[in-house]
């Protein structure tokens with residue numbers, strides 16, 4: 001079963017949940033406030049981590065570009 005990251009649209013609480021193939025993320029509820037329909041974060045989260053990692057590396061290689 002794949003593990004996904006979710007963020008509550010109401011309180012921005014982030015949590016992980018296993019999702020079965022045909023199970024809709026709408027069926028999940030926020031463990032913090034009980035709000036339904038959390039936002040799935042898988043792709044966005046990985047992209048953000050990767051691009052901030054690249055920014056950090058580029059600042060080390062090419063610091064004058066960021067002044």
Ligand SMILES: [Zn+2]
Nearest residue numbers: 008011030033
């Ligand atoms: Zn919530």
